[in-house]
Amino acid sequence: MDFNDKVVLITGASSGIGAATAIHFSKLSASLALVGRKENNLKRIALYCEKAKGIKPLTIVADVTDDSALERIVTETINNFGKIDVLINNAGVIAMGGLKTSDVDTYDKVMAVNMRAVFQLTKLFTQHLVESKGCIVNVSSILSTKVTTQSLAYSLSKAALDQFTKCVALELAPDGVRVNSVNPSYVKTNLLKDIGLTDDQLDLYTQNFVSKTPLKKLVEGDEVASLIAFLASDKAKSITGTCAAIDAGKSLS
Template identity: 45%
Template sequence: MFSGKVVLITGASSGIGAATAINFASKGALLALTGRNASNLQKVAQQCEEKSNIKPLTIIGDLTIDSDVRNILDTTIKTYEKLDILINNAGILATGSIEDTTVEQYDEIFATNVRPVYLLTNLAVPHLIKTKGNIVNVSSLAGLRAFPTVLTYCMSKAALDQFTRCVSLALAPKQVRVNSVNPGIITSDIHVRSGITEEEYPEYIRRMASIHPLGRVGQPEEVADAIVFLASDNASFTTGETLCLAGGRQNCCPR
């Protein structure tokens, strides 16, 4: 399905990014994978190679550093000479309400979840126009619904969703599609990295399962399937979409 297509995925060393990389690899894509954890990134690259017999390009980089963002795009183009699909997946989570967050947390969240997406997309657009490619941003249910205890995260994902809509309109005349996926709770290490301990995590997942109408949380592979769909020709008439993957939670009233 993606044979010969060049796919750049940020945050590819774990969670949704890793599952997405493996999914694209199984469909013959040429991959450029980036992340900060070199060991994990190499493990994901090896899994991808086992799926396709094609070794992915791996680029270690910190998306909060502009020169790293530019290097990620430049290295991808230098290696493959084109770009067909950009997956803006990397992001962090932080907790707190207006009463106990800080402007430093706000700056950190936006410096990771929003600014690099803007810069990398800006740099990638000329190449995507050449290939009539597309972009999939990994947002969150928190971009579509309000949750008071993850204020800065909600704000950053709402900004990402509006970015998706605005850029989709700007690039539609050039036949470049732009969409987002908006997952609910997905099993990944993002929650542990945001402060939940490994001991607390199983109970957290059990509690989150109870607030999703389907009675469970989601898996990274389920989000990866949606990303691959939006990036494929099967979604050729879809742009500006924010696709909710939340087990029905988006329709719930507070309780």
């Protein structure tokens, strides 16, 4: 696969799956627009990406829950590159708790990042993607369909994201724009640290998760990045509206 002369925008690119995806696309010669809240991390990832093929990414420090920031993301990307070919909606947050132990503020916070921002940013980029006959890849989760009592708001946001993927894929298909999602199981990133888990708690959670996963392994960030790149490539030109699980068999257990 080669993304030479392709402009790829990735939200949540300063860490985790987003950073792994940025690095993977840099090795495929993509021109990158990297969006994240943590400026130092974003610059570090951008520098790493530039070393791959000598192509300097555009970095945009922005909070995707801010509508004016979303408009700025679009403006800066188009002004810098003149187009966009691939939009990767990766930015996300998680919150633990079910109906009894969480509240509507938690719900609003999770939905604002995981769904509202995706809706708005995608809408703002739609005409540009139609012009380039581009594609969209959303980063969802197997928790969109796998039932749990531990993260209700997160599961709801990802279920909504899957439906968004399918509906928008159907709407934009006549325009030549493909829309898919990747649905990983737990990937060891800072996502759970950000909600307060200690290193010991994270290690215990990881060990327990792996023991109950059929392939007895975690999904790696670069594996998710490879699947995203495939779905964004011409090799997947007949694939749209798909929610592709990458979970080491976790959905089966």
